[in-house]
């Protein structure tokens with residue numbers, strides 16, 4: 488049984504196949520490859536894009552999807568997460584798609600080997616399907632990403648999108664540089680900059696990230712308008728440079744990216760969302776049919 492907890496669960500050959508399938512699905516919707524499959528989504532944290540993208544992807548492939556809302560489930564009556572999960576698995580789904588605030592929850596549930604576990608975001612540790620859809624979006628634009636440089640800008644330390652992205656992009660031969668004020672900077676050996684202007688002439692892609700206010704134990708900045716003066720991606724900051732702009736959403740307008748930049752053709756935020764469905768379709772196929 489294969490799980491997707493982190494992108495390292497996939498071999499390079501599997502990643503290449505997923506990207507190929509996603510490309511083919513984007514060209515032409517496939518037949519209902521997962522017609523007999525049943526997936527359960529279990530989201531312990533809020534989600535707009537990821538949950539609906541998984542549901543759309545599963546339904547496009549003909550799978551049935553059942554959603555359990557933890558706020559209205561028996562975890563609220565004191566049932567442990569493990570027991571809730573075991574009870575869902577007793578209904579014999581083909582996979583459970585889970586989002587949780589703790590880094591190790593998906594791995595812990597996957598290790599029970601009761602069903603295929605797909606991580607839809609865990610703490611600040613991993614969001615593998617986002618990393619793959621971001622990679623797909625960049626690849627579609629550039630054709631080849633070896634040696635390309637991506638600057639990740641914003642609240643990197645709290646971001647599972649950043650941590651998953653860093654692992655995948657470096658594995659695939661990209662250069663990753665980090666741009667953030669000191670409280671948002673993680674501790675690793677990647678090149679670090681406090682100002683985007685110091686590195687902007689050497690980057691091909693910027694990934695802007697939201698300040699993850701809900702994960703901060705105490706407020707880090709009093710005034711996000713001050714923060715935005717340094718880190719908001721604006722037309723003035725980008726100039727005429729041919730840089731691709733990504734953001735996993737939700738975008739805090741005029742803090743992460745300016746209104747004007749969101750309308751710019753270099754900004755791929757909605758393309759990422761569109762690609763997310765095809766990439767998740769390919770991932771579901773890889774996990775439920777190919778492995």
Ligand code: NCD
Nearest residue numbers: 536537608614697735736737
């Ligand atoms: C992110 C998440 O929840 O990890 N969004 C997403 O899944 N596309 C990022 C965020 O909440 O800022």
